[in-house]
Amino acid sequence: MLKIYHNARCKKSREGLEILKNSDKEFEIKEYLKEPLSEEELESLINKLDIAPIQLVRKNEKIWKEEYKDKDLSDRELITVMTKHPKLIERPIVEDDKKAVIGRPPSEIEKLL
Known part of the structure:
Protein backbone atom coordinates (compact mmCIF):
# COMPACT_ATOMS: atom_id res chain seq x y z
CA MET A 1 0.00 0.00 0.00
CA LEU A 2 1.11 3.55 -0.70
CA LYS A 3 1.74 6.09 2.04
CA ILE A 4 1.87 9.87 1.66
CA TYR A 5 3.77 11.99 4.14
CA HIS A 6 1.47 14.97 4.09
CA ASN A 7 1.26 18.52 5.37
CA ALA A 8 -2.25 19.87 4.82
CA ARG A 9 -0.97 23.47 4.86
CA CYS A 10 1.31 22.86 1.86
CA LYS A 11 -0.14 23.39 -1.63
CA LYS A 12 2.17 20.81 -3.26
CA SER A 13 1.26 18.28 -0.61
CA ARG A 14 -2.46 18.86 -1.19
CA GLU A 15 -1.89 18.47 -4.95
CA GLY A 16 -0.04 15.20 -4.30
CA LEU A 17 -2.90 13.95 -2.15
CA GLU A 18 -5.36 14.73 -4.98
CA ILE A 19 -3.27 12.63 -7.39
CA LEU A 20 -3.53 9.69 -5.00
CA LYS A 21 -7.27 10.22 -4.46
CA ASN A 22 -7.80 10.18 -8.23
CA SER A 23 -5.80 6.97 -8.67
CA ASP A 24 -7.25 3.53 -8.10
CA LYS A 25 -4.58 2.76 -5.49
CA GLU A 26 -5.10 2.33 -1.78
CA PHE A 27 -3.06 4.68 0.35
CA GLU A 28 -2.70 5.96 3.85
CA ILE A 29 -1.95 9.49 4.98
CA LYS A 30 0.75 10.23 7.54
CA GLU A 31 0.60 13.79 8.81
CA TYR A 32 4.24 13.85 9.80
CA LEU A 33 4.01 17.20 11.61
CA LYS A 34 1.41 15.72 13.99
CA GLU A 35 3.04 12.27 14.14
CA PRO A 36 6.79 12.84 13.71
CA LEU A 37 8.91 10.12 12.15
CA SER A 38 11.45 8.25 14.23
CA GLU A 39 15.07 8.34 13.13
CA GLU A 40 14.69 4.75 11.88
CA GLU A 41 11.59 5.62 9.82
CA LEU A 42 13.30 8.66 8.34
CA GLU A 43 16.44 6.68 7.52
CA SER A 44 14.34 4.01 5.78
CA LEU A 45 12.54 6.68 3.78
CA ILE A 46 15.83 8.29 2.73
CA ASN A 47 17.09 4.87 1.59
CA LYS A 48 13.92 4.34 -0.48
CA LEU A 49 14.34 7.80 -1.99
CA ASP A 50 17.97 6.91 -2.79
CA ILE A 51 19.20 10.37 -1.80
CA ALA A 52 21.54 11.89 0.75
CA PRO A 53 19.80 13.26 3.86
CA ILE A 54 20.73 16.84 2.96
CA GLN A 55 18.61 16.50 -0.20
CA LEU A 56 15.51 16.05 1.96
CA ASP A 97 7.15 -1.14 -0.21
CA LYS A 98 10.28 -0.68 -2.29
CA LYS A 99 10.83 2.97 -3.16
CA ALA A 100 9.70 6.52 -2.56
CA VAL A 101 9.46 9.82 -4.45
CA ILE A 102 9.34 13.45 -3.42
CA GLY A 103 6.27 14.99 -5.03
CA ARG A 104 7.98 18.10 -6.37
CA PRO A 105 6.50 18.56 -8.83
CA PRO A 106 3.45 16.56 -7.73
CA SER A 107 3.49 14.68 -11.06
CA GLU A 108 6.54 12.77 -9.71
CA ILE A 109 4.04 10.77 -7.64
CA GLU A 110 2.73 9.16 -10.81
CA LYS A 111 5.99 7.18 -11.03
CA LEU A 112 4.71 5.01 -8.16
CA LEU A 113 1.18 4.52 -9.52
Whole structure:
Protein backbone atom coordinates (compact mmCIF):
# COMPACT_ATOMS: atom_id res chain seq x y z
CA MET A 1 0.00 0.00 0.00
CA LEU A 2 1.11 3.55 -0.70
CA LYS A 3 1.74 6.09 2.04
CA ILE A 4 1.87 9.87 1.66
CA TYR A 5 3.77 11.99 4.14
CA HIS A 6 1.47 14.97 4.09
CA ASN A 7 1.26 18.52 5.37
CA ALA A 8 -2.25 19.87 4.82
CA ARG A 9 -0.97 23.47 4.86
CA CYS A 10 1.31 22.86 1.86
CA LYS A 11 -0.14 23.39 -1.63
CA LYS A 12 2.17 20.81 -3.26
CA SER A 13 1.26 18.28 -0.61
CA ARG A 14 -2.46 18.86 -1.19
CA GLU A 15 -1.89 18.47 -4.95
CA GLY A 16 -0.04 15.20 -4.30
CA LEU A 17 -2.90 13.95 -2.15
CA GLU A 18 -5.36 14.73 -4.98
CA ILE A 19 -3.27 12.63 -7.39
CA LEU A 20 -3.53 9.69 -5.00
CA LYS A 21 -7.27 10.22 -4.46
CA ASN A 22 -7.80 10.18 -8.23
CA SER A 23 -5.80 6.97 -8.67
CA ASP A 24 -7.25 3.53 -8.10
CA LYS A 25 -4.58 2.76 -5.49
CA GLU A 26 -5.10 2.33 -1.78
CA PHE A 27 -3.06 4.68 0.35
CA GLU A 28 -2.70 5.96 3.85
CA ILE A 29 -1.95 9.49 4.98
CA LYS A 30 0.75 10.23 7.54
CA GLU A 31 0.60 13.79 8.81
CA TYR A 32 4.24 13.85 9.80
CA LEU A 33 4.01 17.20 11.61
CA LYS A 34 1.41 15.72 13.99
CA GLU A 35 3.04 12.27 14.14
CA PRO A 36 6.79 12.84 13.71
CA LEU A 37 8.91 10.12 12.15
CA SER A 38 11.45 8.25 14.23
CA GLU A 39 15.07 8.34 13.13
CA GLU A 40 14.69 4.75 11.88
CA GLU A 41 11.59 5.62 9.82
CA LEU A 42 13.30 8.66 8.34
CA GLU A 43 16.44 6.68 7.52
CA SER A 44 14.34 4.01 5.78
CA LEU A 45 12.54 6.68 3.78
CA ILE A 46 15.83 8.29 2.73
CA ASN A 47 17.09 4.87 1.59
CA LYS A 48 13.92 4.34 -0.48
CA LEU A 49 14.34 7.80 -1.99
CA ASP A 50 17.97 6.91 -2.79
CA ILE A 51 19.20 10.37 -1.80
CA ALA A 52 21.54 11.89 0.75
CA PRO A 53 19.80 13.26 3.86
CA ILE A 54 20.73 16.84 2.96
CA GLN A 55 18.61 16.50 -0.20
CA LEU A 56 15.51 16.05 1.96
CA VAL A 57 16.05 19.27 3.92
CA ARG A 58 13.91 22.34 3.21
CA LYS A 59 16.73 24.87 3.24
CA ASN A 60 14.48 27.94 3.04
CA GLU A 61 12.85 27.23 6.39
CA LYS A 62 13.62 29.82 9.06
CA ILE A 63 14.86 27.24 11.57
CA TRP A 64 17.36 25.86 9.04
CA LYS A 65 18.71 29.30 8.19
CA GLU A 66 18.99 30.37 11.83
CA GLU A 67 20.30 27.20 13.48
CA TYR A 68 21.86 24.80 10.97
CA LYS A 69 22.73 26.43 7.65
CA ASP A 70 26.38 27.13 8.46
CA LYS A 71 27.06 23.89 10.31
CA ASP A 72 28.85 20.91 8.78
CA LEU A 73 26.45 18.15 9.82
CA SER A 74 26.93 14.44 9.25
CA ASP A 75 24.15 12.36 7.67
CA ARG A 76 23.25 11.01 11.12
CA GLU A 77 23.09 14.54 12.56
CA LEU A 78 20.88 15.68 9.65
CA ILE A 79 18.47 12.82 10.32
CA THR A 80 18.36 13.79 14.00
CA VAL A 81 17.69 17.44 13.09
CA MET A 82 14.84 16.49 10.72
CA THR A 83 13.37 14.20 13.38
CA LYS A 84 13.52 17.03 15.91
CA HIS A 85 12.15 19.59 13.41
CA PRO A 86 9.86 17.72 10.96
CA LYS A 87 8.99 21.01 9.28
CA LEU A 88 12.43 20.73 7.64
CA ILE A 89 11.43 17.58 5.72
CA GLU A 90 10.63 18.14 2.05
CA ARG A 91 7.05 17.31 1.10
CA PRO A 92 5.04 15.55 -0.04
CA ILE A 93 6.73 12.16 -0.04
CA VAL A 94 4.97 9.06 -1.31
CA GLU A 95 6.33 5.58 -0.69
CA ASP A 96 5.46 2.01 -1.48
CA ASP A 97 7.15 -1.14 -0.21
CA LYS A 98 10.28 -0.68 -2.29
CA LYS A 99 10.83 2.97 -3.16
CA ALA A 100 9.70 6.52 -2.56
CA VAL A 101 9.46 9.82 -4.45
CA ILE A 102 9.34 13.45 -3.42
CA GLY A 103 6.27 14.99 -5.03
CA ARG A 104 7.98 18.10 -6.37
CA PRO A 105 6.50 18.56 -8.83
CA PRO A 106 3.45 16.56 -7.73
CA SER A 107 3.49 14.68 -11.06
CA GLU A 108 6.54 12.77 -9.71
CA ILE A 109 4.04 10.77 -7.64
CA GLU A 110 2.73 9.16 -10.81
CA LYS A 111 5.99 7.18 -11.03
CA LEU A 112 4.71 5.01 -8.16
CA LEU A 113 1.18 4.52 -9.52
